[in-house]
Amino acid sequence: MSAGNMNLNLKIWRQPTGAAEGKLVDYRVEGVSPDQSFLEMIDVLNDQLVRKGEDPIAFDHDCREGICGMCSMMINGKAHGGYKNTTTCQVHMRLYKDGDTIIVEPFRAKAFPIVKDLTVDRSGIDKVMMAGGFISANTGNAQDGNAVLIPKPIADEAMDAAACIGCGACVASCPNGSGMLFMGAKISQLALLPQGQPESPRRSLNMVHTHDTLGFGNCTTHAECEATCPKGISIEHIARMNREYLKAAFTYYEKSRSEGGA
Amino acid sequence: MMAAAVNHYFGSSIGRKQLVATTGLLLCGFLVSHLAGNFFLLVGPNAFNLYAHKLEALGGLLFVVEGILAVIFTIHLGLAIKLNIENVKARGGAKRYALKKNTGRGTTFMSQTMPWTGLILLAFVILHIKSLKLGTYYTTVVDGVTMRDLYKTTMEYFVSTPATIWYVVAMVAAALHTSHGFASAFQSMGWNHGKYFKNVKRIGYLYAVLVSGGFAFLAVWCHLKGV
CATH class of the missing domain: 3.10.20.30 (Beta-grasp domain)
Incomplete structure (x- = not known):
């Protein structure tokens, strides 16, 4: 020794x-x-x-x-x-x-x-991602860098949320076993940027629904997730998700096929 | 895309906690008006009884308002209990870790005891309505009008030391409950931004201390004054 x-x-x-x-x-x-x-x-x-x-x-x-x-x-x-x-x-x-x-x-x-042993199945957070944590717009050729203007503070905030590595420490530390910090980071990141905004209502509704059905808990604002997040993600992103979800729940509607929708 | 998103809202994690948040903030508002009424005790028996009489004179309107209050209270309580049961399940049972330490930067004593302070408040509200609103009915005459002497009922109630201590204990529970609940409600509604959230928290603590302190002060004042 x-x-x-x-x-x-x-x-x-x-x-x-x-x-x-x-x-x-x-x-x-x-x-x-x-x-x-x-x-x-x-x-x-x-x-x-x-x-x-x-x-x-x-x-x-x-x-x-x-x-x-x-x-x-x-x-x-x-x-x-x-x-x-x-x-x-x-x-x-x-x-x-x-x-x-x-x-x-x-x-x-x-x-x-x-x-x-120490290995757990964290595919639940992947399923939440698959429910809407992406953009599906056809991007085509890269456009001019100055065509889409994003203020620096907004870009910074989106980047803070994008730092989430999906490790699940938020779920493990949360006294309620909630995945809200993870999901909030993903919804918030995309809702802050013009590329993510068009699909934000649909994304919020689908991701939250999937989160709930997988047996994750509800947020009661302990903020233990924020304290243990290895990427220092703030619960402000959970608040932004709550806003996006509230807005979507009362304003976003897709017509079904029988109603003439796609 | 899930159909009927609005219907889903009331069954979703975020939708239900936003209902707990809004009903909680409405109850916070009610407490302020209740406390303002209680301060008539300091003015004197006639002022207090006249205030109570004017409220009762609203008749049907008061009944409707009380009904709305009962609905708000029931939604807040019922959803909070349901969410809490789900949360205990979601954390993976009571014996989750052999060792679990909090970082000290997140969860607080107030946030951990929300279900317990809430249940103390439920017991308090039931006993409070039973012993005061539905308490002994005395009558008195103020300015030639016969009315209920709620002042006497109140003063008689607080002669008892255990009753006063229980009231103060319940107000400590209320202070703990609202000091977490106030800011948490703002967070649930999505009103959290680095620009102002520190002040929301400060207002929450101030509200908890002033409102619960005000109620407790009046209870002790009644106790010390005697009948």
């Missing part, structure tokens, strides 16, 4: 399948470098487990540079460890001390069923 390296006690949620009973299992990892990321520390533990012929801990990860939204985990009771604007892959072991006990659990919500 070189200088500065740590020995850590881990309590990690193990659950062989979604239907099986799960429990916290104790592990000890020795010689953890403070420069390792949290996921690399689990890689080391998994390497030890595989060498012993045990089942490695299943967890989601992909880019490991904080932009893909795959890594999840509740670390010591907080989504992504609870450090400001940080995903699990960007949590480094220098934040912990030698001898620390760290509890690691999967993101939990009714809409996020467990697949195995």
Whole structure:
């Protein structure tokens, strides 16, 4: 063990399948470098487990540079460890001390069923996206950059919302298991920009309906989502979604086929 | 595209919470008018009884207004309970995490206790109507007109120390409930912008302290004054 390296006690949620009973299992990892990321520390533990012929801990990860939204985990009771604007892959072991006990659990919500260990099925947020989180206008050739004018503050606000990586930390931290921050960011981003505005009413109605039917909870403005969002997305975007939805619910109507609609 | 979007609104997460928000803000407005009426207690028995008598003299109109108030209250309560039950299910049951810590930057004591402070207020409202509005009916004569002596009923009620303490406890619950609810209602309606939302929150806290404090002050004043 070189200088500065740590020995850590881990309590990690193990659950062989979604239907099986799960429990916290104790592990000890020795010689953890403070420069390792949290996921690399689990890689080391998994390497030890595989060498012993045990089942490695299943967890989601992909880019490991904080932009893909795959890594999840509740670390010591907080989504992504609870450090400001940080995903699990960007949590480094220098934040912990030698001898620390760290509890690691999967993101939990009714809409996020467990697949195995720390891996949960977050396809619910993809389904919400598929219900309208896009624009379907034919764009054709790229037009002149100055043809569509967007004020800088509006562009900035849309960009803030677009920073959402869809990790689901908002759902995992929300005392109501609500997906409103995620959905709000998507609806808000598109509603702020001219390209997204034409479809905003339809988008709001369809996405909210899908969100509700998938078993996500209702927002009661705890704002715990905003506090744990690794991209620092504000609940102002939930408010913009609420406005868009209210407007759409009372003004937007599509004629059915029998009424002469398409 | 889902047909009948407006019908869906009243069943949707956002639609229902916007109904909880608007009914909540209307109830906030009612409390202000109720408190203003209560301050007639400080002016004297005649002023208070005359105010109550004028309200009762509205007859059918008062009945309609009370009915609207009851509907607002029922919508607020019923939807809030329903949303809360859904939220407990959506979080994945009571035992969600072995360890869950809040960041300290989001959820507050007020936001977490909304269902409980709400239920305290429900119990309070029922007992309050029972013991005061439907309380002992005394009569008095003011300026040659015979009317209900609601002042006497009120003063008699607050002679009891437990009744006064319960009233103050309920007002603490009201302060906690409105200090989260006021700003949350604005957020639910979509009125949250960096430009002004800090002030909405401040007004919410000020409302909570002034209105609940005003009610509690009058209860203690009645208790100390005696019959």
